[in-house]
Amino acid sequence: MLLGDGGGFVRCACGNRHWGPHGAAGLLLSDPERGVLLQRRAWWTHHGRTWALPGGAVRRGETPVEAAVREAAEEAAVPPAAVAVTAVSTEEHGTWRYTTVLATVREPVRVRAVSRESAELRWVPPERVADLPLHPDFAAAWPRLRVQLERRLVLVVDAANVVGARPDGWWRDPAAAARRLRDQLAVLGVAEVSGTALRVTADGDWCWRPRVVMVVEGRARGVEPRAPVEVVAAPRDGDSTIVEVTERLRAERPDDHVVVVTADRGLRARVADPATALLGPGTLRTLLDTHTP
The missing domain is CATH 3.90.79.10 (Nucleoside Triphosphate Pyrophosphohydrolase)
Structure with missing residues (x-):
């Protein structure tokens, strides 16, 4: 060199x-x-x-x-x-x-x-x-x-809640709004990010590239995955699917940092667990706006 x-x-x-x-x-x-x-x-x-x-x-x-x-x-x-x-x-x-x-x-x-x-x-x-x-x-x-070494950060994103938190006309085409969110999350999953939203441990000098699982429901069920974002279509209500996905992730890799992104109080109560962190849609949106070109 x-x-x-x-x-x-x-x-x-x-x-x-x-x-x-x-x-x-x-x-x-x-x-x-x-x-x-x-x-x-x-x-x-x-x-x-x-x-x-x-x-x-x-x-x-x-x-x-x-x-x-x-x-x-x-x-x-x-x-x-x-x-x-x-x-x-x-x-x-x-x-x-x-x-x-x-x-x-x-x-x-x-x-x-x-x-x-x-x-x-x-x-x-x-x-x-x-x-x-x-x-x-x-x-x-x-x-x-x-x-x-063996830990991962996993974001479980309540797509309907995150999309609905910003009054930008998403209701006219929920599927298109969900795809826009998916595309932003895809960039977050591969970018070298350093936003505070990803500092979920007590070690302030750690920055994580998350595994992203986005749960969609209703008219957004047909949204396709885009690597590295995994898309899970809720067969019934989105909240129940998010609970099931979160429990499965915790069981598969107990040491992972699982973060559920939602502002829904009922859902937050259902996924509440010492091993699961909660993040509001506003914080995630701020992070996405900062790191998405």
């Missing part, structure tokens, strides 16, 4: 030297069958012979997510299309930042060392990661990363 394209050491406000004047990013890629992908750094690199994440400096004009995915491709031959980003954690040092991008594989990935910086690549079960000689910064971050 050319030094003018994001490379080079900087001394940040914390007093330490860090790689990358625009910050740095690493990809914490997990495979349910094999564990997490770690890279043993070449002996000549900074903290050589230690284990860490594939990653490196963020280039000018590049987002941390783009940088992490690019570095994983350059160092470990991870195809960008095989990476499904689930969350982003940022560690701020004042004038420098390191971003850990959590992701899962969309398909089986065959990794190989394709960079001089990689001495070895290995899939490691999460419970064995701490047994390795880790890069000091990764060792310090690993306990909190592991807690979130």
